[in-house]
Amino acid sequence: MALSGRHGPSSALASTPHDAELRAAARHLARRRFLTVTAAAAALAFTTNLPARGAFAAPRLDPARITEDPFTLGVASGDPLPGSVLIWTRLAPAPFEPDGGLGQQQVEVSWEVALDEFFVLVVRRGTVVAHPEYAHSVRVDVTGLEPGSHYYYRFRTGTWISPSGRTRTAPPADDDTAGLTLAAVACQAYHDGYYTAHGHLAREDVDVVFHLGDYLYEYAVDSAGGARNYTDVVLPAVFNRETTTLADYRMRYSLYKSDPDLRAVHAAHPFVVTWDDHETENNYAAAVDENGSDPAQFLARRAAAYRAYWENQPLRADQLPEGPDAQLFRRLRWGTLAQFDILDTRQYRDDQAYNDTPHVPGPESDDPARTLTGDAQERWLLDGWGASTALWNVMPQQVCFSQRRMDLGAEARMSMDAWDGYRANRGRLMAGAKAAGVANWLVLTGDVHVAYAFDIKDDFDDPDSRTLGTELTCTSVASGRNGAEHPANWDTYMRANPHLRFYDGRRGYVRVELNREHARADFRTVPAVTTPGAPVSTAASFVTEVGSPGLKPV
Ligand code: FE
Numbered sequence: 001m002a003l004s005g006r007h008g009p010s011s012a013l014a015s016t017p018h019d020a021e022l023r024a025a026a027r028h029l030a031r032r033r034f035l036t037v038t039a040a041a042a043a044l045a046f047t048t049n050l051p052a053r054g055a056f057a058a059p060r061l062d063p064a065r066i067t068e069d070p071f072t073l074g075v076a077s078g079d080p081l082p083g084s085v086l087i088w089t090r091l092a093p094a095p096f097e098p099d100g101g102l103g104q105q106q107v108e109v110s111w112e113v114a115l116d117e118f119f120v121l122v123v124r125r126g127t128v129v130a131h132p133e134y135a136h137s138v139r140v141d142v143t144g145l146e147p148g149s150h151y152y153y154r155f156r157t158g159t160w161i162s163p164s165g166r167t168r169t170a171p172p173a174d175d176d177t178a179g180l181t182l183a184a185v186a187c188q189a190y191h192d193g194y195y196t197a198h199g200h201l202a203r204e205d206v207d208v209v210f211h212l213g214d215y216l217y218e219y220a221v222d223s224a225g226g227a228r229n230y231t232d233v234v235l236p237a238v239f240n241r242e243t244t245t246l247a248d249y250r251m252r253y254s255l256y257k258s259d260p261d262l263r264a265v266h267a268a269h270p271f272v273v274t275w276d277d278h279e280t281e282n283n284y285a286a287a288v289d290e291n292g293s294d295p296a297q298f299l300a301r302r303a304a305a306y307r308a309y310w311e312n313q314p315l316r317a318d319q320l321p322e323g324p325d326a327q328l329f330r331r332l333r334w335g336t337l338a339q340f341d342i343l344d345t346r347q348y349r350d351d352q353a354y355n356d357t358p359h360v361p362g363p364e365s366d367d368p369a370r371t372l373t374g375d376a377q378e379r380w381l382l383d384g385w386g387a388s389t390a391l392w393n394v395m396p397q398q399v400c401f402s403q404r405r406m407d408l409g410a411e412a413r414m415s416m417d418a419w420d421g422y423r424a425n426r427g428r429l430m431a432g433a434k435a436a437g438v439a440n441w442l443v444l445t446g447d448v449h450v451a452y453a454f455d456i457k458d459d460f461d462d463p464d465s466r467t468l469g470t471e472l473t474c475t476s477v478a479s480g481r482n483g484a485e486h487p488a489n490w491d492t493y494m495r496a497n498p499h500l501r502f503y504d505g506r507r508g509y510v511r512v513e514l515n516r517e518h519a520r521a522d523f524r525t526v527p528a529v530t531t532p533g534a535p536v537s538t539a540a541s542f543v544t545e546v547g548s549p550g551l552k553p554v
């Protein structure tokens with residue numbers, strides 16, 4: 001049987017004490033933020049609208065009564081382990097209706113995993129129930145698989161069969177595996193353009209894709225799909241407002257997954273996902289939103305956003321949010337070749353310094369008590385590096401890690417939303433990486449809608465200081481519309497930051513080949529996203545050699 005006890009959705013979901021957790025969270029928040037009783041009560045009333053499994057006595061729907069294809073949102077897989085991988089789908093015969101067209105009914109779904117794309121050699125199969133409480137999403141932690149192997153998977157309900165996906169497991173933990181090719185993507189504002197980059201990435205030979213956040217944006221999408229400028233489709237008015245409720249966020253995932261290139265890239269490769277801000281709200285920090293709303297109200301919104309994220313991503317039950325809290329930072333391994341420490345730099349951070357405006361670092365941003373990771377995640381990361389035996393220590397995360405001066409001269413402004421706004425926390429991590437002997441350190445970054453390659457310097461203000469590692473920023477899939485190879489600030493940034501080795505303002509992704517000798521990064525870019533069908537090309541390639549940190553142009 002393929003469902004493990006610990007990770008199996010039913011056991012984990014049934015035992016989730018939502019209400020107790022929510023009450024505890026609200027109490028904690030009320031103390032910390034000196035809230036009125038009224039505000040906390042209002043938040044509770046809101047958040048308890050997130051139903052636990054079994055909250056409804058949902059009748060079972062006869063699949064024969066599903067008259068439209070329920071697999072409109074595609075399939076996905078994620079978080080490969082040596083013997084297992086998580087497979088996902090979500091039923092929605094009417095994806096632009098709030099309940100996906102299925103009402104408050106359970107649906108039985110069968111699944112199968114095969115060695116071949118024709119499903120002749122099926123190695124695992126089973127049946128699960130799609131619950132209305134989880135937006136009819138389906139996830140199976142398929143265990144008992146061979147490490148380091150490729151598989152095909154699909155789902156079925158009634159006579160409807162889903163598209164098939166291709167996925168793989170990780171190599172055995174002690175395997176001296178020779179190589180791995182990954183891609184990093186981020187920032188796919190639907191209203192800014194087509195997912196042409198995803199279409200190209202679907203056809204690349206990569207083992208795993210890291211999504212570094214801004215999978216969706218909360219902003220209104222007009223009837224023409226914004227910059228997509230549809231002439232043959234009219235999007236419903238329900239998308240033309242900012243997402244705030246669980247129904248809004250669920251619907252927004254349906255809109256995004258209606259894009260065929262996004263479905264294709266999920267079907268082609270396993271994903272390892274982490275969120276940034278826009279899956280919830282622009283530049284939020286823990287319980288603080290960008291408009292200074294009542295934190296209890298915002299936590300209610302965050303709970304809805306986190307819940308919809310989990311429902312729509314190939315994540316295990318370990319990542320199921322409890323109210324406004326979710327365990328998203330986690331560790332994966334690829335034999336002895338790589339350890340991946342996947343961070344969450346939104347949920348635990350202190351509010352941005354200097355009102356989150358570009359600012360010269362000062363006492364407010366440099367306060368050593370401030371944190372981007374939160375204490376628990378910082379400790380977990382440092383401990384993980386200390387225990388790591390991997391050749392490469394890879395840190396997929398959200399915001400720019402390396403220093404980024406926005407102006408020439410000593411008094412340069414920096415982004416208070418990025419690690420530059422939390423320099424004490426960054427300094428502790430850099431000291432920890434050195435103390436742990438992390439020799440081959442690779443940081444993967446999203447958020448900024450441009451591609452960068454940085455040498456991570458021991459002292460960013462001293463170009464002659466030691467290089468500790470490499471940071472690759474993957475640009476955006478769509479956000480920022482077409483962009484330009486050299487944005488207006490290109491010359492300033494390149495001159496102000498000698499450790500910035502590459503800067504390209506177009507859309508795309510970065511592909512990274514890791515092996516026992518080097519990491520090779522290829523920055524893949526498309527010239528336009530506001531019209532479909534642009535070609536992809538490699539804007540630049542760099543190599544970092546094992547034991548010799550720093551980027552070398554290829
Ligand atoms: Fe973004």
Ligand code: CA
Nearest residue numbers: 214276277447
């Ligand atoms: Ca962002």
